[in-house]
Amino acid sequence: MINVVIADDQVIVREGLKMILSLHEEIHILGEAKNGRELLQLLDHAVPDVILMDIRMPEMDGIEATLAVKQRYAAIKVIILTTFNEDEYIFEGLKNGADGYILKDSGSREIMNAIKTVWEGGVLLNPKVAAKMAEAFQGKRKEGPETENKLHLLTPRELETARYLLSGKSNKAIGEALFVTEGTVKNYMSRILEKLELGNRTELILYLSKLDRI
Numbered sequence: 001m002i003n004v005v006i007a008d009d010q011v012i013v014r015e016g017l018k019m020i021l022s023l024h025e026e027i028h029i030l031g032e033a034k035n036g037r038e039l040l041q042l043l044d045h046a047v048p049d050v051i052l053m054d055i056r057m058p059e060m061d062g063i064e065a066t067l068a069v070k071q072r073y074a075a076i077k078v079i080i081l082t083t084f085n086e087d088e089y090i091f092e093g094l095k096n097g098a099d100g101y102i103l104k105d106s107g108s109r110e111i112m113n114a115i116k117t118v119w120e121g122g123v124l125l126n127p128k129v130a131a132k133m134a135e136a137f138q139g140k141r142k143e144g145p146e147t148e149n150k151l152h153l154l155t156p157r158e159l160e161t162a163r164y165l166l167s168g169k170s171n172k173a174i175g176e177a178l179f180v181t182e183g184t185v186k187n188y189m190s191r192i193l194e195k196l197e198l199g200n201r202t203e204l205i206l207y208l209s210k211l212d213r214i
Contacts (some may be wrong), residue, residue, distance in 0.1 A: 002119050005032040005046070007039045007065065008054035013104070016050060020108045035049065036065025043073060050077045050115050053098075055089045056094070063092045070097035077118040094202050100122055121182075122170035123205050149211055153195045159214075161188040165201065166208045179207075 001060050004027055006014050014032050021027045030048045033039035035057040051069065055062040066078050077099045082090060090101060099118040102110060117123075152161060157178070164174040171185045185187070189201065210214055 002026055002050060002115060003028050003030050003046075003048040004115065005030050005038065005039065005042065005048040005051045006032045007034075007051060007057065007062065008032075009034045009057045010054075013054070013081075017111070020111060023108065024112060027112075036060025036068065039065055040068055040072075043069070043076075047073060048076060049119055050079060051191065052079050052081055052111075052115075054081050055093070063089055063096060066093055066098050068094035077119055079114050092208060097202060099201060108136065117168065117170060120170035120172050122168060122173070123165070123201050150196050151211070151214060154192060156190050157196075160187050161185065162192055162204070162208060164212060165189075166205060166214065 004021060006017050006029065008014050008017075012032075018032070019031055021029060031042050033042050035139050037060045039051070039053075040060075053062040053066060057065070060068075062080060066080070069076055069078060077101045078097065080090070080093045080098045082101050083104055083106050093101070100114055100123055102114045106114070107145060151162070156160065159175055160178065164177055169177065170184050170211075172187070175182045175185045189204075192198075193200070193204060196204065196207060198207060
């Protein structure tokens with residue numbers, strides 16, 4: 001069972017998501033909040049596995065709330081609900097530890113895939129969002145210095161793990177592909193982050209995305 005909390009200031013969005021998720025037996029709606037501040041109060045009493053987080057909310061928006069959630073409850077997975085024209089929020093959210101992004105108009109299958117992917121340890125970006133991020137990175141690359149490629153510091157197995165992560169696989173899926181345990185994959189990830197001097201998996205994906213090749 002995956003416990004989910006929905007944070008969105010629009011009642012119609014919350015109700016729509018609850019209706020979609022109620023069709024899946026493996027999902028349990030633990031609660032809902034209309035802004036980040038209310039969400040943090042809710043977490044004092046009920047800690048979910050996954051939060052579906054709107055970006056634009058009064059009192060405390062989704063970007064600030066994501067940072068607060070990750071600082072207090074690192075294990076909670078946060079999926080940001082976004083529209084196609086909120087690039088600056090996407091980058092800020094990833095910096096604050098968001099585990100994935102999906103567009104607000106995503107269908108039931110996409111939403112469920114997002115929840116299951118981050119719950120299993122993966123990082124998920126909607127293809128359209130990922131394309132816009134890649135486009136933005138290309139622009140930043142032209143404006144500033146090229147990202148230093150430190151992949152030579154990784155062992156062949158660590159490099160293979162990084163490639164699987166970039167393709168969107170969860171720890172469990174990576175372990176199955178490499179014929180190792182999920183715990184071993186987590187150890188690989190820890191060593192990769194340490195060698196590349198990165199803070200989390202999301203930063204790793206952003207770093208790999210900026211490289212010309214991997």
